[in-house]
Amino acid sequence: MSFSKRTFFKSNKSKILTLKGNNYIIFEMKKLISNYHTHTFRCGHALPNPDEDYVKKAIALGYKNLGFSDHAPFKGIHHPSMRMDFEHDFEDYISSINSLREKYKDQINIYIGLEIEYMEDRDGYYKELFNKHHLDYLILGQHCKYDSNGEPIFYPNFINDENAFERYVNDLIKGMKTGYFSYVCHPDFILNYYQFISLKMDKLMDKICEVAKELDIPLEININGETNNKYAAMRRSCYHYPCPVFFEKAVKHKNQLIFGVDAHAPQDFDKVDYEYFEEFLKDLDADRSLILDKLEFKKK
Numbered sequence: 001m002s003f004s005k006r007t008f009f010k011s012n013k014s015k016i017l018t019l020k021g022n023n024y025i026i027f028e029m030k031k032l033i034s035n036y037h038t039h040t041f042r043c044g045h046a047l048p049n050p051d052e053d054y055v056k057k058a059i060a061l062g063y064k065n066l067g068f069s070d071h072a073p074f075k076g077i078h079h080p081s082m083r084m085d086f087e088h089d090f091e092d093y094i095s096s097i098n099s100l101r102e103k104y105k106d107q108i109n110i111y112i113g114l115e116i117e118y119m120e121d122r123d124g125y126y127k128e129l130f131n132k133h134h135l136d137y138l139i140l141g142q143h144c145k146y147d148s149n150g151e152p153i154f155y156p157n158f159i160n161d162e163n164a165f166e167r168y169v170n171d172l173i174k175g176m177k178t179g180y181f182s183y184v185c186h187p188d189f190i191l192n193y194y195q196f197i198s199l200k201m202d203k204l205m206d207k208i209c210e211v212a213k214e215l216d217i218p219l220e221i222n223i224n225g226e227t228n229n230k231y232a233a234m235r236r237s238c239y240h241y242p243c244p245v246f247f248e249k250a251v252k253h254k255n256q257l258i259f260g261v262d263a264h265a266p267q268d269f270d271k272v273d274y275e276y277f278e279e280f281l282k283d284l285d286a287d288r289s290l291i292l293d294k295l296e297f298k299k300k
């Protein structure tokens, strides 16, 4: 981040004036027309709005593509504050989104997906989600794993746990290599538990970007991380996602990038801070052609 690239002053809500050479140039981030990261009340930590509220909000704001990707259920795992239940919620989720897709088909494209962790020992389940439940897409959000009793295992055991960082990156990469996932959600979310970036962590972040590039998997700039989720990390004096240190690498590796609202409430769509993200991209010198307007689904 150099001073010459910093924003000089803001002209109004959506435009930023920046001094380049002797000229003021107006930068404006394109309004989002697609979002593939939308939760529902079933995950237990989103607002209790009906699914339709998200659709109406997206239409009102001019979105063309809306993907629902609530936290995936796993058979036999009951984690009511984190994810929907396979036995009780999954069918209802699919039928609700399907009927909204039909009802609003003239106004917006609606897709059914899930945000899901990758666990090697459940590999058959991912195939089943496509072949039996006919999902359009999966996005990889590696928050935790589950032991054989269905107990969650989160990655860091303590702040700055370097080995946990390595376990996270290894699992993320294992998941990316399966071909099930259309993009990686908040690839840098684990930084919420780190106050320092060691050389080892730095190399591991490069590794995520290298593999994503090799496999053509977009990396998400997670809007919710900035809007709602950063405060807990800030109280710990930790980094938070989306983290410029990570995305500087992604830009260097020429990774495809995609914004995800990660909506847990319809009003999260209103909270997208275009000015902030305009500056975020500008400070990284990000080539705007790296940013996707539309996602190509990968299905294996």
Ligand SMILES: [Zn+2]
Pocket: 039, 043, 045, 071, 264
């Ligand atoms: Zn969530």
Ligand SMILES: [Zn+2]
Pocket: 037, 039, 115, 141, 185, 262
């Ligand atoms: Zn999410």
